[in-house]
Amino acid sequence: MAEETKPPTTPPDPAAGKPSGSVEPTPPANQSSPSATPRPASPPPAVAKPEPPAAPAKPAGPVPVAWDSPLVSSLKRTYGSGIREASTYLGQNYLVVDSAAVMDVLNILRQEQEFDYCVDITAAHYPQREKQFDLIWILYSFSKNERVRVKTQLGDGESLPTSTSIWPTANWLEREVFDMFGITFEGHPDLKRILLPDGWKGHPLRKDYGIIQQDKEWVQINLGIESGQ
Amino acid sequence: MTDPTTYLSHLELGQPDKTFLDSNELIINMGPQHPATHGVLRVILKLDGEKVLGTECVIGYLHRGVEKIAEHRTYTMFNPYVDRMDYVAAVSNGLGYCEAVEKILNVQAPPRANYIRVILAELNRLASHMLWLGTHALDIGAMTPLFYTFRDREEILKIFEKYCGARLTTHAFRIGGCQYETYEGFEDDVKKFLDFVPPKIDEYEELLTTNRIWVERTKGVGYISGDDCIALGVTGPVLRASGVKWDIRKAQPYAAYSDFDFEIPIGQNGDTYDRYIVRMEEMRQSLRIIRQAIERIPEGPIMAKIPKVIKPPVGEIYHSIEAPKGELGYFIVSDGSTQPYRVRVRPPSFVNLQALDLMVRGQLVADVIAVIGTLDIVLGEVDR
Numbered sequence: 001m002a003e004e005t006k007p008p009t010t011p012p013d014p015a016a017g018k019p020s021g022s023v024e025p026t027p028p029a030n031q032s033s034p035s036a037t038p039r040p041a042s043p044p045p046a047v048a049k050p051e052p053p054a055a056p057a058k059p060a061g062p063v064p065v066a067w068d069s070p071l072v073s074s075l076k077r078t079y080g081s082g083i084r085e086a087s088t089y090l091g092q093n094y095l096v097v098d099s100a101a102v103m104d105v106l107n108i109l110r111q112e113q114e115f116d117y118c119v120d121i122t123a124a125h126y127p128q129r130e131k132q133f134d135l136i137w138i139l140y141s142f143s144k145n146e147r148v149r150v151k152t153q154l155g156d157g158e159s160l161p162t163s164t165s166i167w168p169t170a171n172w173l174e175r176e177v178f179d180m181f182g183i184t185f186e187g188h189p190d191l192k193r194i195l196l197p198d199g200w201k202g203h204p205l206r207k208d209y210g211i212i213q214q215d216k217e218w219v220q221i222n223l224g225i226e227s228g229q
Numbered sequence: 230m231t232d233p234t235t236y237l238s239h240l241e242l243g244q245p246d247k248t249f250l251d252s253n254e255l256i257i258n259m260g261p262q263h264p265a266t267h268g269v270l271r272v273i274l275k276l277d278g279e280k281v282l283g284t285e286c287v288i289g290y291l292h293r294g295v296e297k298i299a300e301h302r303t304y305t306m307f308n309p310y311v312d313r314m315d316y317v318a319a320v321s322n323g324l325g326y327c328e329a330v331e332k333i334l335n336v337q338a339p340p341r342a343n344y345i346r347v348i349l350a351e352l353n354r355l356a357s358h359m360l361w362l363g364t365h366a367l368d369i370g371a372m373t374p375l376f377y378t379f380r381d382r383e384e385i386l387k388i389f390e391k392y393c394g395a396r397l398t399t400h401a402f403r404i405g406g407c408q409y410e411t412y413e414g415f416e417d418d419v420k421k422f423l424d425f426v427p428p429k430i431d432e433y434e435e436l437l438t439t440n441r442i443w444v445e446r447t448k449g450v451g452y453i454s455g456d457d458c459i460a461l462g463v464t465g466p467v468l469r470a471s472g473v474k475w476d477i478r479k480a481q482p483y484a485a486y487s488d489f490d491f492e493i494p495i496g497q498n499g500d501t502y503d504r505y506i507v508r509m510e511e512m513r514q515s516l517r518i519i520r521q522a523i524e525r526i527p528e529g530p531i532m533a534k535i536p537k538v539i540k541p542p543v544g545e546i547y548h549s550i551e552a553p554k555g556e557l558g559y560f561i562v563s564d565g566s567t568q569p570y571r572v573r574v575r576p577p578s579f580v581n582l583q584a585l586d587l588m589v590r591g592q593l594v595a596d597v598i599a600v601i602g603t604l605d606i607v608l609g610e611v612d613r
Contacts, residue, residue, distance in 0.1 A: 062335055062542070089544055090335060117459050119549070120575040124562050138547055138560065138575070142459065142473070145480050149547060169462030172583045180296075195289035195612060204297055205571075211294075211301045 064089040071113055094149035102152040103161050110166045115139040118167035121174055123181045125207045131155045133183055162188040180205035253277050261290050265368045265598045268608030279593045284586045291612035299572035304330050304404060304539040312398035315610040317360050319398045320353035321552040327402045328483055329548035329559035333541040342406035342531040343485035348522045349401055351515040356385040357553035358508050365602035369446045374436055381429045388418050404539060406532035419523050423516055430512055447501040451588040451600035454499055462580045465555025470507045471499035477551040489521045501603040540567055554578050554605050574613060578606040
């Protein structure tokens with residue numbers, strides 16, 4: 001509830017109406033929201049540590065166990081340390097792969113292992129990490145009735161080849177990842193925003209994008225209103 | 230403002246003096262305020278006369294940033310938001326979300342709660358299919374089914390209202406089970422409904438199945454093969470109408486679905502007519518599931534033992550269910566705090582809509598309306 005309240009900067013000066021760019025554009029709105037909320041509101045420190053290893057979590061609750069299968073061992077033989085991790089967490093298998101090897105692994109999963117249905121492509125942002133993004137493919141095989149997740153880490157500004165040639169459904173899914181996170185895919189047939197308008201600035205699902213942040217310039221030009229809030 | 234001479238000078242400068250009337254190709258905008266696009270979908274059509282050469286969907290008009298909101302809410306607080314995605318199947322959305330959080334918490338809802346969930350989710354599937362049938366038939370030109378289906382859907386909404394107080398965005402389930410025990414007379418109401426509906430479904434079929442206009446407008450329209458469905462990630466009745474026998478309720482059963490006996494109806498032709506037949510049969514199968522569930526519903530608690538403050542351990546989970554429109558999945562990343570670090574919703578409508586272009590190429594403009602209807606999209610879910 002608390003962070004829904006408007007930043008104190010917006011209401012008092014509607015009369016001013018000056019279009020000068022010198023007034024604070026977006027960062028103040030972003031900063032005011034954590035200070036307004038009483039909750040810790042600091043995900044970065046909590047996240048940065050437990051994420052990469054995932055094993056040294058507290059003994060309470062389930063932990064990922066090594067995923068042993070002919071598929072994993074053959075992948076490990078081919079790519080060695082490129083396969084960082086192959087685990088099962090709560091009965092769900094996932095692979096963590098180096099970004100250099102991930103396209104090959106996806107190809108193998110599609111062509112040789114019959115993972116013919118790409119359920120979803122998505123990402124998560126960890127601003128404290130050197131490689132800020134997790135990119136995740138969720139795959140399903142109709143013949144095996146099996147799911148697997150493939151995860152890779154990507155730095156800000158890095159890009160990957162598109163997987164539209166492997167699964168045509170990746171077209172819109174990658175566009176959404178691009179729209180929300182700003183991750184680009186080389187060779188994508190039509191990489192542009194999908195949910196947000198074309199001229200929008202910023203990628204909302206990045207952690208440094210505030211929850212009430214918006215592209216004020218776009219809103220003022222295109223909607224003719226001071227603010228969308 | 231525009232000086233006509235500038236236009237003329239263009240012609241003199243050797244610009245192609247073809248106006249759009251001479252050209253064979255025409256770009257037409259359908260929506261976002263078009264009644265047959267089921268919300269705010271904009272489709273840019275490239276036409277050659279009446280023939281569709283290509284389409285492009287413009288979506289996002291209803292984008293509310295549900296996934297961003299999730300990161301700023303606790304697990305419990307986010308629960309009602311999911312109802313606002315596919316608002317004609319809110320129960321399914323809630324079921325998927327609650328089960329996903331239960332999975333990451335590693336708890337299981339008690340059997341009675343699971344049975345209540347199945348009953349409500351299947352009632353919701355019926356409501357969703359009825360709404361689909363009414364609006365789809367209306368788009369194609371048959372007005373009567375709309376009144377029939379809305380009349381009968383009302384009975385389902387009444388049961389929802391009596392159960393949880395809401396008709397549309399129900400928020401029927403909680404993480405760990407159900408908040409409400411069934412009200413007195415719930416079983417009678419559901420049983421009455423089970424007797425009431427089958428003749429009504431027959432009635433819809435009587436109006437449409439052999440109706441010459443309906444058959445002409447739907448047979449062979451919007452064809453998509455099973456392989457294309459899989460390649461494009463299309464799920465739900467659209468996939469099954471193309472001959473792929475796949476339903477998450479059978480393939481990877483959740484809630485109490487493994488307890489029930491039901492068939493997965495499939496089609497062969499992958500056209501609009503087959504999708505209609507598949508959905509009609511699915512409604513009957515849903516009734517079958519509800520009948521079994523209501524007869525065998527066990528006694529017992531309806532809420533699992535879960536902590537007051539939900540703090541899942543660090544980890545990631547993906548869980549999906551068979552929503553009325555296809556595979557609805559939730560990918561949740563927990564950082565061990567009370568708020569999800571990331572929630573990704575895998576919406577069936579969004580992915581299915583991607584197949585529109587393939588399905589309408591080479592067909593007529595009027596068929597685009599039929600195909601949008603047969604895909605059964607809800608823009609609240611496409612845009613989130």
